[in-house]
Amino acid sequence: MENEEKVMTGEESLKIISEMINKTKFDIRQGSFYLLFWGWLIFACSLSEFLLLKFTDVIHHYYVWLLVIPGVFVSMLYGFITGRKAKVRTYTGMLYMWIWLGFFISATVLFIVHSKSMYTVAPYILLMAGLPTFISGFLIRFKPLIAGGICFWVITLVIYFVGPVSYSLGTSVAMLFGYLIPGYMLKNRVDHDAV
Amino acid sequence: MTRFKELDPILHSQLRLAVMSLLIGIEMAEFTYLREQTGATAGNLSIQITKLKEAGYIEVTKKFRNNYPQTLCNITKFGRLKFTEYVNDLKDYLSPEKPG
Numbered sequence: 001m002e003n004e005e006k007v008m009t010g011e012e013s014l015k016i017i018s019e020m021i022n023k024t025k026f027d028i029r030q031g032s033f034y035l036l037f038w039g040w041l042i043f044a045c046s047l048s049e050f051l052l053l054k055f056t057d058v059i060h061h062y063y064v065w066l067l068v069i070p071g072v073f074v075s076m077l078y079g080f081i082t083g084r085k086a087k088v089r090t091y092t093g094m095l096y097m098w099i100w101l102g103f104f105i106s107a108t109v110l111f112i113v114h115s116k117s118m119y120t121v122a123p124y125i126l127l128m129a130g131l132p133t134f135i136s137g138f139l140i141r142f143k144p145l146i147a148g149g150i151c152f153w154v155i156t157l158v159i160y161f162v163g164p165v166s167y168s169l170g171t172s173v174a175m176l177f178g179y180l181i182p183g184y185m186l187k188n189r190v191d192h193d194a195v
Numbered sequence: 196m197t198r199f200k201e202l203d204p205i206l207h208s209q210l211r212l213a214v215m216s217l218l219i220g221i222e223m224a225e226f227t228y229l230r231e232q233t234g235a236t237a238g239n240l241s242i243q244i245t246k247l248k249e250a251g252y253i254e255v256t257k258k259f260r261n262n263y264p265q266t267l268c269n270i271t272k273f274g275r276l277k278f279t280e281y282v283n284d285l286k287d288y289l290s291p292e293k294p295g
Contacts (some may be wrong), residue, residue: 010289011203022215023232084260087228090221111196113288 002122014194024090031096031140032186039179041071046171053168062118072104092139099139120169126156126174133178142189144182152176202288205250206281210235210243215278216280218253244268252277253295 045064052061084119105126114121134149159170202248206212213233230240247253252274
């Protein structure tokens with residue numbers, strides 16, 4: 001694009017506009033990292049808790065959830081590093097970040113409010129996780145993530161009616177359908193697009 | 196005979212239009228990003244960015260990151276308005292209404 005004073009036709013102008021606008025789409029790679037990271041972390045915690053409850057007599061089975069704390073730091077570090085490296089800040093990317101940050105703050109408040117009855121938190125967390133997942137799916141126009149958000153809401157209803165005995169296994173299933181499957185599909189799409 | 200509104204000369208230039216089209220969809224972009232996406236040389240891009248800045252279409256912020264200078268560009272409210280006008284004029288130009 002050197003000869004900037006060359007006379008353009010209307011069609012050429014439109015072509016430049018549409019080509020350039022297409023280049024500024026939100027980089028969805030960041031989305032797949034968070035989905036896979038948190039998907040595996042929560043899946044591991046919830047499944048471990050389920051196995052501890054089912055097959056052992058461990059009293060403090062909920063200690064496995066302490067893994068979430070380093071998880072928060074890893075997430076923050078990743079966000080900080082990628083944010084500093086980024087040469088562009090898209091509106092979709094910013095919206096994506098604020099939605100998930102809002103969810104994180106809501107979840108933290110919920111944990112504080114329910115600190116004395118932590119075992120009752122799971123349905124509320126899954127209910128809240130459904131919203132950013134659902135909206136993110138629309139933001140990046142990715143149907144598996146929209147379906148993932150809906151899965152969170154369906155599983156919330158199921159575990160609510162089945163009762164606390166189903167909370168940890170329900171959370172594992174929710175992570176599988178809500179984060180991990182859409183996360184890998186998103187990653188594959190990014191890798192495929194990059195070829 | 197249909198009369199066309201003259202297309203904005205600031206925007207009716209390949210590189211300036213490309214820069215504005217990139218900036219319209221994003222909050223902020225680095226100079227190097229604009230250079231990569233447009234494929235322009237640094238010198239030419241710098242000249243066109245200055246023209247857009249002087250016309251009030253974009254804002255240019257200079258910062259330092261890890262001791263390296265960093266030039267950030269973002270579209271202004273006025274620039275957004277002019278871009279919208281340009282696209283509307285272009286639409287009229289490409290598909291003029293037939294006189295009734």
